[in-house]
Amino acid sequence: MVLDKVNSPDDLKGLTLEELQALAEEIRSEIIRVTAQNGGHLASSLGAVELVLALHRVFQSPKDRILFDVGHQAYAHKLITGRKDRFHTLRQEGGLSGFTKVSESEHDAITAGHASTSLAHALGMVLARDLAKEDYHVVAVIGDGALTGGMALAALNKIGELGKRMLIILNDNEMSISENVGALNKYFKELQIRKWVQDAEKLGRSILEHISPKLFGLVDRAKEAAKLILHQENPFYAWGIRYIGPVDGHDLKGLIHILEHLKELDGPTLLHVVTRKGKGYKVAEADPIYWHGPSGFDPLRPEKVSKGYTWSQAFGDAVTELAYLEPRLFVLTPAMREGSGLVRYSVEHPDRYLDVGICEDVAVTTAAGMALRGLKPIVAIYSTFLQRAYDQVIHDVAIEALPVIFAIDRAGVVGADGATHHGVFDIAYLRTIPNLQIAAPKDALELRAMLKKALEIGGPIAIRYPRDNVERAPEGAWPEIPWGRWEVLKEGTEAYILAFGKTLKYALEAASDDPRIGVVNARFLKPLDREMLRALARYRLLTVEDHQRMGGFGSAVLEALNEMGLKPQVKVLGLPDRFLEHGSIPSLHRQAGIDAEGIRKALAEMGVPPTYER
Numbered sequence: 001m002v003l004d005k006v007n008s009p010d011d012l013k014g015l016t017l018e019e020l021q022a023l024a025e026e027i028r029s030e031i032i033r034v035t036a037q038n039g040g041h042l043a044s045s046l047g048a049v050e051l052v053l054a055l056h057r058v059f060q061s062p063k064d065r066i067l068f069d070v071g072h073q074a075y076a077h078k079l080i081t082g083r084k085d086r087f088h089t090l091r092q093e094g095g096l097s098g099f100t101k102v103s104e105s106e107h108d109a110i111t112a113g114h115a116s117t118s119l120a121h122a123l124g125m126v127l128a129r130d131l132a133k134e135d136y137h138v139v140a141v142i143g144d145g146a147l148t149g150g151m152a153l154a155a156l157n158k159i160g161e162l163g164k165r166m167l168i169i170l171n172d173n174e175m176s177i178s179e180n181v182g183a184l185n186k187y188f189k190e191l192q193i194r195k196w197v198q199d200a201e202k203l204g205r206s207i208l209e210h211i212s213p214k215l216f217g218l219v220d221r222a223k224e225a226a227k228l229i230l231h232q233e234n235p236f237y238a239w240g241i242r243y244i245g246p247v248d249g250h251d252l253k254g255l256i257h258i259l260e261h262l263k264e265l266d267g268p269t270l271l272h273v274v275t276r277k278g279k280g281y282k283v284a285e286a287d288p289i290y291w292h293g294p295s296g297f298d299p300l301r302p303e304k305v306s307k308g309y310t311w312s313q314a315f316g317d318a319v320t321e322l323a324y325l326e327p328r329l330f331v332l333t334p335a336m337r338e339g340s341g342l343v344r345y346s347v348e349h350p351d352r353y354l355d356v357g358i359c360e361d362v363a364v365t366t367a368a369g370m371a372l373r374g375l376k377p378i379v380a381i382y383s384t385f386l387q388r389a390y391d392q393v394i395h396d397v398a399i400e401a402l403p404v405i406f407a408i409d410r411a412g413v414v415g416a417d418g419a420t421h422h423g424v425f426d427i428a429y430l431r432t433i434p435n436l437q438i439a440a441p442k443d444a445l446e447l448r449a450m451l452k453k454a455l456e457i458g459g460p461i462a463i464r465y466p467r468d469n470v471e472r473a474p475e476g477a478w479p480e481i482p483w484g485r486w487e488v489l490k491e492g493t494e495a496y497i498l499a500f501g502k503t504l505k506y507a508l509e510a511a512s513d514d515p516r517i518g519v520v521n522a523r524f525l526k527p528l529d530r531e532m533l534r535a536l537a538r539y540r541l542l543t544v545e546d547h548q549r550m551g552g553f554g555s556a557v558l559e560a561l562n563e564m565g566l567k568p569q570v571k572v573l574g575l576p577d578r579f580l581e582h583g584s585i586p587s588l589h590r591q592a593g594i595d596a597e598g599i600r601k602a603l604a605e606m607g608v609p610p611t612y613e614r
């Protein structure tokens, strides 16, 4: 196997083109094999294999810095940068991260996971390089989806103005997770179609065979002039960035050729590379949406597996039905249609659905604009990605207490995607915002009740629910919910566990049939149910949450008790003050001590040991 000979990117330099092509196929097989076992970002990584090999052939990592935006398409990069022997541990506890990670390898230029960060990172690196008068290349690989993010577009603006030497590779497969959106995306399609651009490209490249880099600049300038004359308003030119492309992102020879020349050029250059998401694996090419992130499959007979009915689907079903009852309802997603359970909704209510692209800030403020003009927008968004729109929640929604609902999915630990994706800060970052209410339903029925009530009462409301399966609620069921009131699920004589969302299951398991332990569904996190809290203050209280301990629900309970002048014994269980890595959700919960075992242990420490220890 050629891969046996590759232990670092330097080993690519000595390979023939045929060996590189064989290596690409070996890498594809390895990516399929391991993703089939562990799950992961299959289609994105398959589509980037030739690009990764060409980059590492032409540039000298780690001296040259190669950045991967989102970092989910970098499995080939991991395999050829000394991690092939650990690749089978991908996304597993203690194993390789599913994204690039600075602490994992000197070849990983950035720690990624959230989109659109690579260009600002690259800008910072070239400024540092030039200030230190060092000499190395900075190359940022960014997908067409990630380029819809405001951070990326704003960084382009600055990059073009400063004119520092860097190479941007636009990896255009016309896909985000769903089909990509936006005017730039339409324009890229046009560019790809405009045959004459490719013919000109072929002509340009055939000349490249013989000319020196200097002349390449001439050809490049001639092309630029031609485009300007033909009024080819290429936005990158407006941004002051040299645009080259589109070129075939699976043509190893062509890629190596053009990268060899581009690395000689000064100033910022963007190479537009066209790739096929899922390349080399028929099912993934045919359906890059499902095979963007499969959770595991039989590599020989790849079939879609159902993950069971999820909270995301429960949300999608509820809003799809609600939209028939409330004509002002409008749902927005920042490029997460499938992940947020909105496929059905987008089909049944296309005129009241909007995918803004990977720009959570735009999603929130667009919703604010809608609310100001009489609509009732719901922003469907992962907890971790809502972090990108914190100011927009405060500045554009909460100050005027606009009727925007935040349906916060993946609230809590999410598992194999790890630290960049756990949704474990939202209670802390939201509960300090005046006018904003926060709720957490215990099941799909309560989710429906909360959504319907939230639409009726208006005002900014966040409803958070975990990455998990949930029992389906009956269609058309809209139970009443006493807004702001907690629910006693089990009476106790000595202690009460205050829990919500996922930890409610653990609390009920820990309390089991012990008459001393009560359990409360603390489903309203802001405002808290102070009346019930006051009534429970004569018991020992244990709060438990799938969220950072600091600043979360437990902190809110302590603050409320303090304000009410009540001093019961209180213990707060939550996630520790460190980033939880990737791993299985139950294992991460066990490590954090918020599962049933951890609750029993905490109760014992509070003087209420399990009965068998009496």
Ligand SMILES: CC(=O)c1sc(CCOP(=O)(O)OP(=O)(O)O)c(C)[n+]1Cc1cnc(C)nc1N
Pocket: 041, 044, 047, 070, 072, 073, 113, 114, 115, 142, 143, 144, 145, 146, 147, 171, 173, 175, 176, 177, 277, 334, 335, 336, 358, 385, 388
């Ligand atoms: C992994 C993950 O969370 C991905 S991968 C992805 C699509 C990226 O499309 P791109 O065209 O850049 O790459 P491609 O897959 O090669 O086509 C999204 C939206 N997400 C979720 C997401 C949402 N929002 C933000 C800020 N970051 C991320 N990572």
Ligand SMILES: [Mg+2]
Pocket: 143, 144, 145, 146, 171, 172, 173, 174, 175, 176, 180
């Ligand atoms: Mg893409």
